[in-house]
Amino acid sequence: MLKDQPIWALGAMSGTSLDGVDAAMLRTDGTRILEFGKFGYRSYSEGDKAILQAALGKWDDVEQAAELIETAHAELLATFQDADIIGFHGQTLAHDPRDRGTFQAGDGAILAEVLGVPVVWDFRSADVKLGGEGAPLAPFFHFACARWIGAREPVCFLNLGGVGNLTWVNPNADLPEEEGAILAFDTGPANAPLNDLMAKRLGKSRDQGGMLAASGNVSEAILNTFVEAPYFFKRPPKSLDRNDFEFLQDLVTELSDADAAATLTAAIAASVVKGLEHCPTPPSRVLVTGGGRHNTTLMTMLAAAISCPVEPVEAVGLNGDMLEAQAFAYLAVRVLRGLPTSCPATTGVSAAIGGGVISRPTGAAL
Numbered sequence: 193m194l195k196d197q198p199i200w201a202l203g204a205m206s207g208t209s210l211d212g213v214d215a216a217m218l219r220t221d222g223t224r225i226l227e228f229g230k231f232g233y234r235s236y237s238e239g240d241k242a243i244l245q246a247a248l249g250k251w252d253d254v255e256q257a258a259e260l261i262e263t264a265h266a267e268l269l270a271t272f273q274d275a276d277i278i279g280f281h282g283q284t285l286a287h288d289p290r291d292r293g294t295f296q297a298g299d300g301a302i303l304a305e306v307l308g309v310p311v312v313w314d315f316r317s318a319d320v321k322l323g324g325e326g327a328p329l330a331p332f333f334h335f336a337c338a339r340w341i342g343a344r345e346p347v348c349f350l351n352l353g354g355v356g357n358l359t360w361v362n363p364n365a366d367l368p369e370e371e372g373a374i375l376a377f378d379t380g381p382a383n384a385p386l387n388d389l390m391a392k393r394l395g396k397s398r399d400q401g402g403m404l405a406a407s408g409n410v411s412e413a414i415l416n417t418f419v420e421a422p423y424f425f426k427r428p429p430k431s432l433d434r435n436d437f438e439f440l441q442d443l444v445t446e447l448s449d450a451d452a453a454a455t456l457t458a459a460i461a462a463s464v465v466k467g468l469e470h471c472p473t474p475p476s477r478v479l480v481t482g483g484g485r486h487n488t489t490l491m492t493m494l495a496a497a498i499s500c501p502v503e504p505v506e507a508v509g510l511n512g513d514m515l516e517a518q519a520f521a522y523l524a525v526r527v528l529r530g531l532p533t534s535c536p537a538t539t540g541v542s543a544a545i546g547g548g549v550i551s552r553p554t555g556a557a558l
Contacts, residue, residue, distance in 0.1 A: 196529070198226045202275035202309075203521030204265055206283045206298075208354025208434040209383050209483055210244050211397065212236045215268050216514040217275065218521040222529040225340045225522070231514045234268040247285050249435060251295055254285060261298040266306050278303065279524030279548075280313040281516075287327065287433040293317065294326040301551035312524035314549040319534045324541030325431035327357070331376035331538045332526065333519035334359040335368035341508040345476035348468070349505070351516065352484025354434050356382035356463060359538075360471045369535040369544035375472060376538040377428030380463025381437040382484050386456045388441065393449050402489025405457040408450030414443045418459050424466040429540035460484065461493035468498065477501045481512040523548065 198221045206213045213236075217229030236244065240260055247257035261283045269278060280303055282296030300313025316326035334349040343363040351357050356379040365373030383398070390396045390404075399405055418440065423430070440459060444452035468475075477500050484490055485504040495502045505512045523533050527548035535544040 196221055199276040199525060200229065200274055201277050201279060201521035201525050202269060202272050203279040203517040203519065203524065204269060205281050205516040205520055206261060206264070207482075207516065208284060209387060210236060210241050210354070211483070213264050213268050214514055214517040215272065216511070216517040216521060217272060218518045220336075220522050220525050222522070222525040222531050223336070225336050228511070228518065230272060231511065231517065232268055232271060233513070234264055236264070240264070244283065247297065249286055251286050251292060254297055257283070257285065258297040258299065262302055265298065266303060269303070269307055275309055277524050277528055278307065278309050278311045279315075279520035279522075280311050281315060281520050282313060284434070287431065289320045289325045289327075289431065293320050300549065304551040304553045308553050310550060310552045312527045312548045312550050315520070315523060315527075315533065315547045318545060318547040319539050319541050322541050322543075322545060324534060324539035325429055326539060327431040328359070328376050328378060328538065329523065329534060329547075330357075330516055330519040331359040331374050332368045332533060333515075333522045334376075335361050335363075335374055336522060337510060337515075338363040341510070343476075346471075346473055348471065348475040348478045350379075350464060350478050350480045352382040352460065352480060352482040352490070353516070354382060354384035354387075355432050356380055356460060356467075356484070358464070358467045360475060369532050371537070372472070374537055375428060375470070377430045377467065377470070378432040379467035380423065380432070380460070381440060382460050382482070384434050385437060385440045386453065386460070389444070389452055389456060393452075398483070399453050399457070399487065402457060402487040404450050405453040405487075405489040408448065408452070408454030410458040411444070411447060411451060411455045414455050415458050415462060417443065419462050419466060424463065428470050429536070429538060431539070454489075457487065457490050458493060460490055461497055464494060465497050475500055477503065479503060479505045479508060479510070481505045481510070481515040485512050
C-alpha cells in the first residue's frame with residue numbers, strides 16, 4: 193500500500209451524551225477528504241446507560257463498562273466492509289489532564305483481533321503526557337472539512353455533545369498545525385446537564401426538540417451566576433470533564449421542570465457566546481454538529497445571541513450525527529502516516545504531535 197495513497201478508514205465514537213456508538217467510513221489520504229461512505233449507529237439500552245453512568249469519574253475497576261464498550265463497538269463495526277483501518281476513540285470515563293490524565297475505556301487491541309483490521313486507539317494519552325489537554329481532537333478534521341466545503345473566510349465548527357467544543361478555522365492556511373490556522377477548546381457544558389435533568393426528573397433521555405425548555409422561563413439570576421464561572425475567563429486551549437459543571441444541577445433544584453430546562457438550555461448558549469469571544473477574528477458562520485443541533489430552542493437562542501449565521505452542518509453537506517466518528521477515521525489515517533493530530537492551538541501541547549496507538553491483528557500486512 194502506497195504511503196500517500198487514499199484509503200478507506202472506519203471511525204467510531206461513543207460520546208459523553210452516552211446515547212450510543214456512531215460509526216462512519218471515510219476515504220482520505222490523511223490530509224484531504226476524498227469521499228464519505230457508509231455510516232451506522234448502535235444505541236445503548238437503558239441497562240447499558242446505567243453501567244456507563246456508574247463508571248463515570250472512575251479510573252479503575254470499570255471492567256464491566258470496558259467490556260460493554262468493546263462489545264457494542266464490535267457489534268456495530270462488524271457490519272462494515274472494506275475498511276483498511278479503524279479509528280476507535282473508546283468511552284471517556286474521566287478527564288483530568290493536569291493531574292491524573294485522561295481515561296478512555298475500551299481496548300483497541302481486542303477489537304483489532306475480533307475484527308481482523310488494524311485499529312488506532314488511545315488518541316489522547318500522548319498529548320496529555322506532553323503537556324496538552326488531550327481535547328478536543330476533532331479540530332484537524334474540522335480544518336479538512338472547511339477545505340472540503342470550500343470555505344474562504346474563517347468559520348467555526350461547534351460540537352454540542354455532552355460537552356460543547358468549538359473550532360475556529362482559517363481555511364486559507366496551508367496546514368492545520370501552522371500558527372493562525374485553527375483555535376479549539378471546550379466551551380462549557382452542553383447536553384450532559386440537560387439530559388441528566390430530564391432523566392432524573394422525567395425519566396426521559398433528552399428534551400426532545402427543546403420543547404420543554406420552550407415552555408419555561410430562564411432564570412436570569414442563575415444564568416448570571418453561571419457565566420461568572422472562572423472557566424469562561426481562562427484563555428484557550430482548555431478542556432472539560434463531562435461533570436465539571438455539576439453545580440448547575442444544584443442551581444436549578446428549586447425551579448420547575450420547564451424553567452430548569454429553559455435555564456440549562458440558556459446556559460449552553462451563553463457558554464458558546466463566551467467562547468466566541470476568544471476567537472482570533474469573528475467567524476463568517478457557525479456550523480453546529482452533535483445532538484444539540486436538534487434542539488430547536490437551543491438553536492434559536494444561539495441564533496439570537498450570535499451576530500453571524502448559525503446553521504447545522506447539514507447546510508454545507510456534512511452529517512452532524514457522524515462528524516465525530518468521521519473525525520476519528522481521519523485521525524486514524526494521520527496516525528498511520530505519521531502526521532500530527534494535535535498542536536498548541538488545539539490542546540495546548542508543547543508542539544504539534546501525533547497521538548494514537550496502532551494495534552494490528554495477527555498476520556495483518558498494514
